[in-house]
Amino acid sequence: MxxxxxxxxxxxxxLLQAVRGVSFALEEGDTLALVGAxxxxxxxxxxxxxxxxxxxxxxxxxxxxxxxxxPAYKRVALGMGLVPEGRHLFPSLTVEENLVxxxxxxxxxxxxxxxxxxxxxxxxxxxxxxLSGGERQATAIGRALMTNPRLLLLDEVxxxxxxxxxxxxxxxxxxxxxxGATVLLVEQDLGRAMALCQRVACMLExxxxxxxxxxxxxxxxxxxxxxxxxxAGIEVGSREGSQ
Amino acid sequence: MTWIDAVIQxxxxxxxYALFACGLSLMFGVMRIINLAHGDLALLATFMVLVISQxxxxxxxxxxxxxxxxxxxxxxALQYAMFNPSLRGGELSPLLATFGLSVVIxxxxxxxxxxxxxxxxxxxxxTASWHIxxxxxxxxxxxxxxxxxxxxxxxxxxxxxxxxxxxxMRATADDARTAELVGINAKRVYAxxxxxALATAALAGTFFGMRSSFDPTLGPSQLIFAFEAVVIGGxxxxxxxxxxxxxxxxAQTVGAQAFGAEWAIVSGNVLFLLVLAFRSQGxxxxxxxxx
Ligand SMILES: Nc1ncnc2c1ncn2[C@@H]1O[C@H](COP(=O)(O)OP(=O)(O)O)[C@@H](O)[C@H]1O
Ligand SMILES: [Mg+2]
Numbered sequence: 008m009x010x011x012x013x014x015x016x017x018x019x020x021x022l023l024q025a026v027r028g029v030s031f032a033l034e035e036g037d038t039l040a041l042v043g044a045x046x047x048x049x050x051x052x053x054x055x056x057x058x059x060x061x062x063x064x065x066x067x068x069x070x071x072x073x074x075x076x077x078p079a080y081k082r083v084a085l086g087m088g089l090v091p092e093g094r095h096l097f098p099s100l101t102v103e104e105n106l107v108x109x110x111x112x113x114x115x116x117x118x119x120x121x122x123x124x125x126x127x128x129x130x131x132x133x134x135x136x137x138l139s140g141g142e143r144q145a146t147a148i149g150r151a152l153m154t155n156p157r158l159l160l161l162d163e164v165x166x167x168x169x170x171x172x173x174x175x176x177x178x179x180x181x182x183x184x185x186x187g188a189t190v191l192l193v194e195q196d197l198g199r200a201m202a203l204c205q206r207v208a209c210m211l212e213x214x215x216x217x218x219x220x221x222x223x224x225x226x227x228x229x230x231x232x233x234x235x236x237x238x239a240g241i242e243v244g245s246r247e248g249s250q
Numbered sequence: 251m252t253w254i255d256a257v258i259q260x261x262x263x264x265x266x267y268a269l270f271a272c273g274l275s276l277m278f279g280v281m282r283i284i285n286l287a288h289g290d291l292a293l294l295a296t297f298m299v300l301v302i303s304q305x306x307x308x309x310x311x312x313x314x315x316x317x318x319x320x321x322x323x324x325x326x327a328l329q330y331a332m333f334n335p336s337l338r339g340g341e342l343s344p345l346l347a348t349f350g351l352s353v354v355i356x357x358x359x360x361x362x363x364x365x366x367x368x369x370x371x372x373x374x375x376x377t378a379s380w381h382i383x384x385x386x387x388x389x390x391x392x393x394x395x396x397x398x399x400x401x402x403x404x405x406x407x408x409x410x411x412x413x414x415x416x417x418x419m420r421a422t423a424d425d426a427r428t429a430e431l432v433g434i435n436a437k438r439v440y441a442x443x444x445x446x447a448l449a450t451a452a453l454a455g456t457f458f459g460m461r462s463s464f465d466p467t468l469g470p471s472q473l474i475f476a477f478e479a480v481v482i483g484g485x486x487x488x489x490x491x492x493x494x495x496x497x498x499x500x501a502q503t504v505g506a507q508a509f510g511a512e513w514a515i516v517s518g519n520v521l522f523l524l525v526l527a528f529r530s531q532g533x534x535x536x537x538x539x540x541x
Contacts, residue, residue: 079431089431097425099420105421
């Protein structure tokens, strides 16, 4: 049984249909990279899965429950952890408080997170408002880990970071994944995404247009899907009727 | 010597104002609601203490054992039934909701208790006092009220700074949507904040009723003193609120000493206006700006 199953999901921003009939499933331990141009609907999809935005149609099954009506905080209790686009730390709380406020029992503790993200240790008592970009991103990921999620949703964690900071962050992410985490990662850097995750999916204008194993897809195939050239080898289309 | 006495009485009075103010400050800090019914809710609790102590023959302090938890339950329910829905309607609707509540409570108290004045007896505390010199004396009741105010505000500050509930309150105040995404039930946090606010208001209202006589029309003036204490002290810091209350109290008693008793309230208002004009963020405003 899948850990997460999204069926025919449709999400709107007012009149704009940002996600159009998206379906996919994640097994326990899967790592899926979601790529796509700006405005393709990736962030909207992740927020809808985490409960930050109510879909207008479709189903989201997590574990064995349909969670579409559950508020975000109850989804966290079931094991959903989102690192939102733009980090959204609590600015008046310290790094340590940002982490501890999300704490739920499980493998990840304050000490564990500080070990996985060594750059945070000297900043424990600093307010989140004064952190550097890399430190903010690490705090946002650590905060999601503190909820001990069964599924970690990461939205553009390397956006706006210096290359060194991205290296550090991905090193830490790799240790998280090696611990058996199930991960759905949105990333602009295709090479990095394909190197980190077993599977890749591409979104174009609200639809999932390509999905496959990182090892079996070439970068050209993904790039073509990314720009909507529609010559990709494995076309998924809207996946309607592909059950 | 009479000046020193005026300052001391002002400080003690200020403790009561700070106690009135902390619930107002908490609700504004956590959910940006200016609770215009704060004074009337406090006065409602004063009347509840009056009724309970009269009917059960209890002292007002014993009645608090019933009224304080009662006020907390009412606050929790009020948040879910009225304030949470109003928060969805934009910035103005919580203000209108609390204004409506203030009018309803004020009229209901008038209807039930008529405009007569009442008072609560604090027993032996009312008359006991320490004479420090021939001109300076501290009444036991004032000292107890001041001590309670310091304990409540200090306790609240500790709760906010060092407990998981306090962190959740501050996180929700920063960004309620993100708080939900990390597992915090923001509506429940709001309800707990209002429960605490109403319990502190009930305590302040009861002390107020022990210090002076009261009638059903006094809610709005208590709201204004609380509001002035919050603004003078600066939003976002409970210690600031305590100092704000004390400054307001001292301005009133010193003003009365200088110009006559009828100038007490005016002197407080003048201080309030001066702070608004020259330091509108308050004297002890939390310094760090967001982002
Ligand atoms: N809060 C919002 N209100 C209105 N439109 C939005 C909002 N957020 C995103 N959109 C629109 O929805 C579409 C998908 O956006 P988004 O999910 O952020 O894409 P991505 O993360 O792939 O860049 C875009 O056209 C964007 O302009
Ligand atoms: Mg995005």
